Amino acid sequence: MLQLTQSPSARVLASLEESYERCRQITAKYSKTFYLGTRLMPEAKRRAIWAIYVWCRRTDELIDGPQSEFTTEETLDDWAAHLESLFQGQPLDDLDVALVDTLQRFPLDMQPFCDMIEGQRMDLHRSRYETFEELQLYCYRVAGTVGLMSTVVMGIDPAVNTAPWMQAQPLPNPAEEAIALGIANQLTNILRDIGEDAQRGRIYLPLEDLERFNYSEQDLFDNVIDDRWRALMQFQIQRAHRFYESAESGISVLSPDARWPVWSALILYRKILDVIVENDYDVFNRRAFVPKVRKALCLPKALLRARVS
Numbered sequence: 360m361l362q363l364t365q366s367p368s369a370r371v372l373a374s375l376e377e378s379y380e381r382c383r384q385i386t387a388k389y390s391k392t393f394y395l396g397t398r399l400m401p402e403a404k405r406r407a408i409w410a411i412y413v414w415c416r417r418t419d420e421l422i423d424g425p426q427s428e429f430t431t432e433e434t435l436d437d438w439a440a441h442l443e444s445l446f447q448g449q450p451l452d453d454l455d456v457a458l459v460d461t462l463q464r465f466p467l468d469m470q471p472f473c474d475m476i477e478g479q480r481m482d483l484h485r486s487r488y489e490t491f492e493e494l495q496l497y498c499y500r501v502a503g504t505v506g507l508m509s510t511v512v513m514g515i516d517p518a519v520n521t522a523p524w525m526q527a528q529p530l531p532n533p534a535e536e537a538i539a540l541g542i543a544n545q546l547t548n549i550l551r552d553i554g555e556d557a558q559r560g561r562i563y564l565p566l567e568d569l570e571r572f573n574y575s576e577q578d579l580f581d582n583v584i585d586d587r588w589r590a591l592m593q594f595q596i597q598r599a600h601r602f603y604e605s606a607e608s609g610i611s612v613l614s615p616d617a618r619w620p621v622w623s624a625l626i627l628y629r630k631i632l633d634v635i636v637e638n639d640y641d642v643f644n645r646r647a648f649v650p651k652v653r654k655a656l657c658l659p660k661a662l663l664r665a666r667v668s
């Protein structure tokens with residue numbers, strides 16, 4: 360009888376269903392807020408978002424995960440080559456199966472995926488950002504890119520800007536708003552995780568801002584909470600709010616079935632900023648999170664915004 364031995368590369372991969380299910384589980388486990396948002400989307404779109412989330416998570420894990428001490432430039436080069444293979448329709452492992460399917464269903468561009476790998480490369484080399492401009496580039500790469508990817512899946516409302524007497528117009532592209540929401544989320548994430556990052560010797564707050572408020576790196580490592588810190592944090596929080604605000608107008612051009620999920624994710628994630636204020640800016644000893652009941656109360660508010668704007 361013919362012996363069917365499999366080399367590792369020829370091993371049978373997970374079925375499409377299994378792969379999407381694993382992506383769902385991973386998204387649910389790691390990102391409660393965004394998972395909740397996807398639950399409000401139609402099936403085909405939410406599955407695609409899970410597949411993308413998992414790829415982003417795996418990219419992030421190369422720098423932040425348990426194996427990260429072994430990550431080098433070469434690891435990231437290999438991951439970029441792995442990405443090429445996915446865009447050529449060739450899954451290499453079980454989790455890839457869902458993403459390859461998603462890439463076939465939605466016209467996703469490879470550039471934001473490559474940009475995200477470059478964002479991880481920044482994390483590999485640096486633990487400080489001098490200016491906000493530098494930090495903004497990092498935020499675009501690791502989170503603004505997710506906004507661009509998600510927009511393609513969620514789609515644009517074909518009814519936007521059209522009327523029978525108008526010439527056919529190209530669909531609007533809310534790329535800037537999508538990037539702004541990703542950056543707003545990342546800035547929020549940075550503020551929430553300041554304590555945790557400091558323990559790893561990392562500071563994502565721009566050093567020019569620390570200087571402006573006369574607050575030193577040592578103060579940060581000593582977890583000093585005083586008026587200088589509060590003023591510095593208020594400044595950062597206002598900046599994040601401005602990014603949320605500039606994202607808002609983009610939501611109304613998204614496909615109607617995506618507006619409620621995006622408004623929900625925006626409102627829920629923005630709430631973390633309010634919790635930081637309620638915690639008197641103590642991001643060193645307390646993790647700012649939005650309790651489940653408060654989250655649930657945001658959903659009708661998000662639905663209303665989705666309907667009226």
Ligand SMILES: CC(C)=CCC/C(C)=C/CC/C(C)=C/CC/C(C)=C/COP(=O)(O)OP(=O)(O)O
Binds near residue numbers: 621
């Ligand atoms: C506004 C328009 C036009 C489109 C919306 C485009 C979208 C969905 C933008 C959001 C992009 C996004 C989800 C970026 C990820 C940012 C981020 C900081 C994620 C943090 O994720 P985790 O750390 O896994 O989650 P938790 O914070 O829940 O632990």
